[in-house]
Amino acid sequence: MTPVLLMSLVLTQSPPLHLQYSAPSDAAQRTLESYELSEWEPSAKADLYVGVDEANLRQTPSADAAVVTTLPLGAAVRVLERRAERVKVGEYVNHWYSVEYIDTKGTAATGDDQRHVGWLFGNTLTPYRFESDFDGDGELEVATVVMSGDFKIRVRVMEPRVKPPRRVSSVDLTPAGGGYLSVEGGPARAKLVSAKTAGIALVQVDSSPEACGDYRTTFVSYTVPGKKKGVLGKAQLALELAGLSDPPSHSDFKVSFQPKTKGLTVAQTTYEDDEKGGVKDEVTTRTPFILSEGVYMEQVPSGVAGSETMR
Template sequence: MTPSALLLALTLAQSPPPPDAVLEYSASVVEEGAPDPASFEFTAFTAGQTVYLGVDEANLRASAAADASVVRTLMLGTPVKVVKAGERAKVGEYVNTWYQVSVVDAKGAAPVTGWVFGNTLTPFRFEADLDGDGEMEVATVVMSNEFKARVRVLEPGVKPPRRVSSVDVAVASTAYGEGRGGPVTVKLVPAKQAGVPLLQLDSAPERCGDFVTSYVSYTGANGKPGVLGKAKVALELGGLMDPPNESTFEVSFRPAEKRALVVRTNVEEEEEGKPQKVTEREVYQWKDGVFAQAKPVAKP
């Protein structure tokens, strides 16, 4: 597919993900080794739902099988509509569900129907000028086989195969030391709010007190269009809600200065049973795609 045709195809889906969209991929681990396939939990998509291809490319197959004939190859960001869910299966290192989906052709032709495995699909797709080169990039988020959130950014003007940059982001586990993976929600933080466009990933499982917030950046070659940039974890913060012990944080940005201010609050139970509250402030300065913690200025 030519870059212009790819751009046309990707413009079929401009709406942001619904506010309640969550992507989860997790499994229980009783002993060391591979998780039990029966313990896997993952996001289920429903008939009529529009989702997106979240991997570099995947084959649309004639039936729900990894060796079925290929109907078409789909590119990252392609919107598809779920027709129905198939059977739960294990394909490679993934456990998920096969889905029959329909793909609307960019030229308005009749939809093409086939099957894709659930690990390639996502409710999260964003289109924005992430690197300031004047061109719109496409970003998606799926879960990796290592139970992390994998952010991919596609540079449509670059010819394949080197037009996607990716980075993995840690998610909070669903159980203390007994699980891998967890849920994640994603939103786009605009440049007017943070100084640079960022993807914000939040992971806060209901069954566990740990939570993680990460920000992902995508920086190019000094704003030069048509050049693949690099996706990076710009800032990662972790917290805990396990009363009486708590560790929380609040993030605010100074867009003009390209700085992030983090206020951490730690509450711990003292020996007398009374909680002790400590608040700390941290300043992070933007440089080369990440927010690096600034050293405090020594007082005279």
């Protein structure tokens, strides 16, 4: 039995500090212990979700084990147990987790009078699930954020009325820090930017490794031409911003949304630390953007050669 698509999830989630998946950039140095990855603890509530298109819930912790049921993207689960050892399954290194599938009412889902309890591999799980009308067609889509096997941050969006296997669109984002650290992958934090705030619902992904001053914020959109219902649209990178905090040099950014026009302004500030702990050579550049087919395009005001710069 395949559980019905989750349309109205009312469960509480408690995400960790970040979603992590990284390993040495030199593949020859990648041992099971060298991977850094998020680990989930047993919980009394459902605070994790299926982050992949479909996940086979298995009877035992093995990729060859019999399938209890198949869980769709966004399905809520409660962790019962984590196997201590890390193993490699396909291109991923992770733990196996014993989980219980939780339905939209927050209770254990059943099929044939039995609870849906089984094992999922760690790469299929995420604390980040968002439900919103991303494409403005009046229906709620489901979005998740996971880490891919090639150390990218993968955002998936599922259309509720499109039948599998072609009902999910995804886009990969590059974690920050790759230019400074000898690892691939990194951390990711995610949140939903509402249509009330931005004029369009967006998934915001922040990546900021603790070991370096490089950080990045990316906004992901999902659009369907003509806002047609029952049609799979396109998840895409709407805007990517990068910052740096590498004393004495700094580069910060701040985003201001204009929801009525579906535009935004980015204020990018660069400055240097002085010898007395203050700031010198501070310059702020304000750049307006407007949304076009799901992507923010830079706008140059009429009669102005470039963006507005303030000192």
